[in-house]
Amino acid sequence: MTAALAGSDFLRAPVLATAHAAGFKEWHHFVVHGAGRRLLINFSLTNETSRTGGNRLAPRVIVISHEKQWTGAIERFDDSELDVSADLGVVSIGPNRMVVRPDGYQVVIDLPGQDIRGELNFTSASRPFVVNNQPLGEGRMCWLFVPRLRADGWLHIGGQEHHVDGELAYHDHNWGRFWWGDDFGWTWGTILSQTPRNPWSMVFLRMTDRRRLRCLSQALYVWHHDEPAAIFRHAGVQTRSCGRLGRAADCTLPAPMRLLLDGEMSDVPERVEIDATRAGDSVHAEFRPQSYARLAQPSEVSLDRSTVLCETNGTAQASGSINGERIDFVGTGVFEFLYG
Amino acid sequence: MAEQVSSLLRRSVDHLADEVPDSYRLVLERLGQMVVELDVDGELFSLRGGHRLEVADGAADTARARIATSRAAILDVLDARVALGEAVETGTVAVRGTLDDVQRAHDTLLAYAHAAVRAPSQPALLAALRAGPS
Numbered sequence: 001m002t003a004a005l006a007g008s009d010f011l012r013a014p015v016l017a018t019a020h021a022a023g024f025k026e027w028h029h030f031v032v033h034g035a036g037r038r039l040l041i042n043f044s045l046t047n048e049t050s051r052t053g054g055n056r057l058a059p060r061v062i063v064i065s066h067e068k069q070w071t072g073a074i075e076r077f078d079d080s081e082l083d084v085s086a087d088l089g090v091v092s093i094g095p096n097r098m099v100v101r102p103d104g105y106q107v108v109i110d111l112p113g114q115d116i117r118g119e120l121n122f123t124s125a126s127r128p129f130v131v132n133n134q135p136l137g138e139g140r141m142c143w144l145f146v147p148r149l150r151a152d153g154w155l156h157i158g159g160q161e162h163h164v165d166g167e168l169a170y171h172d173h174n175w176g177r178f179w180w181g182d183d184f185g186w187t188w189g190t191i192l193s194q195t196p197r198n199p200w201s202m203v204f205l206r207m208t209d210r211r212r213l214r215c216l217s218q219a220l221y222v223w224h225h226d227e228p229a230a231i232f233r234h235a236g237v238q239t240r241s242c243g244r245l246g247r248a249a250d251c252t253l254p255a256p257m258r259l260l261l262d263g264e265m266s267d268v269p270e271r272v273e274i275d276a277t278r279a280g281d282s283v284h285a286e287f288r289p290q291s292y293a294r295l296a297q298p299s300e301v302s303l304d305r306s307t308v309l310c311e312t313n314g315t316a317q318a319s320g321s322i323n324g325e326r327i328d329f330v331g332t333g334v335f336e337f338l339y340g
Numbered sequence: 341m342a343e344q345v346s347s348l349l350r351r352s353v354d355h356l357a358d359e360v361p362d363s364y365r366l367v368l369e370r371l372g373q374m375v376v377e378l379d380v381d382g383e384l385f386s387l388r389g390g391h392r393l394e395v396a397d398g399a400a401d402t403a404r405a406r407i408a409t410s411r412a413a414i415l416d417v418l419d420a421r422v423a424l425g426e427a428v429e430t431g432t433v434a435v436r437g438t439l440d441d442v443q444r445a446h447d448t449l450l451a452y453a454h455a456a457v458r459a460p461s462q463p464a465l466l467a468a469l470r471a472g473p474s
Binding site: 048050058076251252257258260264303304306 | 363453454
């Protein structure tokens with residue numbers, strides 16, 4: 001199981017962004033489902049085309065944390081501060097570093113201007129899975145995810161030091177060529193039990209058009225211990241978004257983007273219900289958002305629009321059965337709602 | 341000595357013209373021929389539209405919208421501690437002009453902000469704005 005990570009989770013940018021730079025994006029994303037606390041870390045590379053037609057990869061490090069409310073930072077670095085190792089397994093952005101190991105990941109964070117620093121080790125507890133060529137407007141995206149890892153280490157953020165000791169975590173790695181603001185939206189979620197020994201892990205994805213009127217694809221991925229137990233796709237999945245959360249974002253990052261977003265609220269729902277059935281297996285999962293941070297970036301298809309990612313924490317519960325094994329747990333969810 | 345806000349704005353719009361020309365043209369289009377006078381902590385200057393964006397020192401007799409504020413208030417809005425509407429309501433950003441002209445100045449500000457968040461040079465200019473007296 002573990003060797004699969006080093007074999008498949010390597011940086012794509014040095015090859016793919018060199019071959020065809022337009023619209024290329026890549027990021028490594030980590031979510032820690034701690035007891036009463038969520039941490040989200042993202043190492044991101046985005047191709048930018050200059051006026052003279054030259055291309056550069058803009059590196060960013062995002063670290064946000066939720067205990068009572070979301071707080072954190074997005075820091076952009078100069079492209080000269082980006083380094084990818086020859087074997088494509090280490091990405092350094094200034095003093096920040098992410099290493100793909102045979103059995104997991106090491107993440108070092110050092111954002112002195114934001115008073116954020118830390119070191120976390122993520123050890124894989126489940127087999128990774130790759131989804132290729134997911135359509136996103138005029139573009140395509142591939143993603144690899146590891147539904148369950150064990151996180152250990154520490155993070156200093158918001159003036160506090162957080163120790164992470166064997167907490168459950170999720171990882172995904174996304175790459176492809178697409179444009180923020182193009183005709184797509186998504187809901188993306190990780191659901192894990194509050195009880196670390198509970199064997200079930202779930203990942204949910206729903207791709208829509210920008211206005212969320214048309215579902216383009218959706219899937220619920222369910223892992224039992226370290227192996228895939230069931231993958232429910234398309235018409236085998238029914239999703240309902242109910243109500244509106246009705247509260248302002250805890251924070252908007254980068255802060256200057258707040259000036260460009262209308263109003264305080266986003267369309268984060270009050271509840272997401274997912275029903276999945278296939279070949280005698282069935283799962284019902286429910287996610288109830290509690291609060292969210294808005295991560296905003298300029299649209300790449302319109303000069304006066306922005307794309308907003310709402311990183312949302314909440315409670316989750318799941319029930320059903322797969323291969324005769326009963327599912328019944330209460331847990332935590334971290335969902336991302338993208339509004340183009 | 342801290343760099344004057346007029347100088348930072350002049351450098352900012354020059355970079356926008358070079359780095360994000362389409363966004364720069366949108367700012368020009370929104371501003372049109374209007375002149376906006378700015379008073380930041382007593383430093384008077386103006387932003388003028390036309391064929392290109394121009395930052396001129398001193399008072400502007402022909403200004404149709406006038407904005408008086410401070411570095412601290414600008415940073416409060418940019419750091420999202422205070423929403424722009426709240427800053428106007430509490431008077432840390434004072435705006436004068438006819439409704440149409442104030443609306444045009446507001447549309448220009450948003451176009452400028454959209455351009456600035458797309459241009460790689462702007463974070464350093466924001467850091468320079470922070471370095472000034474507040």
